[in-house]
Amino acid sequence: MSRRGVVLFALMAVIWGVPYLMIKVAVEGVSVPVLVFARCALATLLLLPLALRGGQLAALRPHWKPIVAFAVLEMVVPWFLLAKAEQDITSSMTGLLIAASPIVTVLVARMLGSSERLGLTRMVGLGIGLAGVAVLAAPELRGGSPLAIVEVLLVAVCYATAPQIAARRLQDVPSLPMTVACLGFASIVYAGPAIATWPAELPGGWVLPAIGGLAVICTAVAFIVFFALIREVGPSRALVFTYLNPAVAVTAGVVLLGEPLTLPMIAAFVLILAGSVLATRSAKVVEPAATPQRANATA
Template sequence: MSRRGALLFACMCVIWGIPYLLIKVAVDEVSPGVLVFARTGLGALLLLPFALRGGGMRGLAPYKWPLLVFAVTEFVGPWWMLSDAERRLSSSTTGLLIASVPIFGAVLVYLTGGTERMGPVRWAGLAIGFGGVAVLAGPTLGGGDPWAAVEVLATALCYAGAALVAERRLKDVPSLPMTVVCLGFTALVYTPLAAVQWPAHAPGGKALGAIGVLALVCTAIAMVIFFELVREVGAARATVITYVNPAVAVAAGVLILDETFTLAIGASFVLILGGAVLATRKNAAPAATPAATPAGAAATETEVTATTAATDELPGSMDASTQSG
């Protein structure tokens, strides 16, 4: 990896690891509806000039229904549930639970007829990953605020579903115009709720700063940097940030918000991330069969791109779910 690629990679690991911290700060003073409206509206406005260049917006009309499904499962539902859950959950716990997206993605690909075989290692990865989720969410479901944990896990499931839609139905859609349209649609959906819940007094500087950074850095600038990262190092390498973001989320919560780092968090981190790596690994390509045998040449394997979280995650070569929190 080049020095430029390493710098872009490091930037994305941080930029998409801190949204959970920022959401936690923002929802102390504004409602989830207002937060989602502000973040998506500002993000769409900031990205719109870039999306309009080259006429990329004109080619979206034939994909209106997949785009609608993608917007609902990537932004409309998840970002409200995530914001609502963080009113009761720590940002580090939220970031770790979201790390289960690749695990949910592997399950969805299998259940919807994916062509890649689920071998013993990948099944073991699923079991390990969900074991990590149980370690982390168990106490919350048992005696804390179970609905908050359910909201975060539902968000992870939605992200995985959005990635699947993007991979199968939106592969030919330019990523930046698609992102702008989906963000703008989400802002429109939340406009009535934001109007009703708009705070009577201006939020404090911390909340306003968190909202601004979420919109400007974690949404708008992040997309531009991510596209550059994919061009520099390729989509496969770029998606490795999926496994680094949770570590950043935990570190930010502990160091900045004084959240407690517990044994359960440490154990779940190892289990969830280890399980995700195993559950989404590609099977070894079978050896070629001699020409004389009926089997012919070896089959090729299909990459499960819908289980990743960035631009194998944004439709097409740079497409699917951003998982930016």
């Protein structure tokens, strides 16, 4: 990998590892609809000039149905559920649960009719990964915040399903204009609820910087860097960085927010990571270079 590729790889590992921290801070000061709207609207405004410069927005019109479906599963639903869940559980826990997305992706692909043979290695990986999820989620399901755990696992399902739509229906759609269209659609969806729950006064502390960082760095800049990484190293190698995201999420939560780091969390991380690597080891994933897909989706 080139030096530029290494830099882009490291940037993505961090940029899509810290959103959980920023979400956790932001939901302390604003409602979930306000957070999602601000994130999407600001990112749309930043990326729109780049999309207009290419003159490719008109090319999206014939594909509007799968684009809407992709936006719903990649942004509209999961970003709401993530913010809602982090009102009750730590950002570290959230990041680790989302790490199971590659495992869920394999299961979703099979449910959607994939003819790819799993094989013993991938079956073992699925089992190990699901065991890691069970180790992580069991204490919360027994008496902590079971609804929040279910919400994050639903996010993993959304992140696993959205790339299937992209791979099947959006291979020829330019990535940046599609991203802007999805963000714009999400902004419209949450505009009304955001206005209805808008805070009476500006929140203090780190709330506004967290919202700004989430929109600018973890959304707008993230997609630009991601597309650059794809061009540099290819779509399959570009997605390897997502295996580092959970470690970044846990480190950020523990160091900056003082969240607990327990032995079950460490064990779950090892199991989920090992399971994800094994479950996707032989996968022949269809990943168009121009589509913003995620092997291990981030917030």
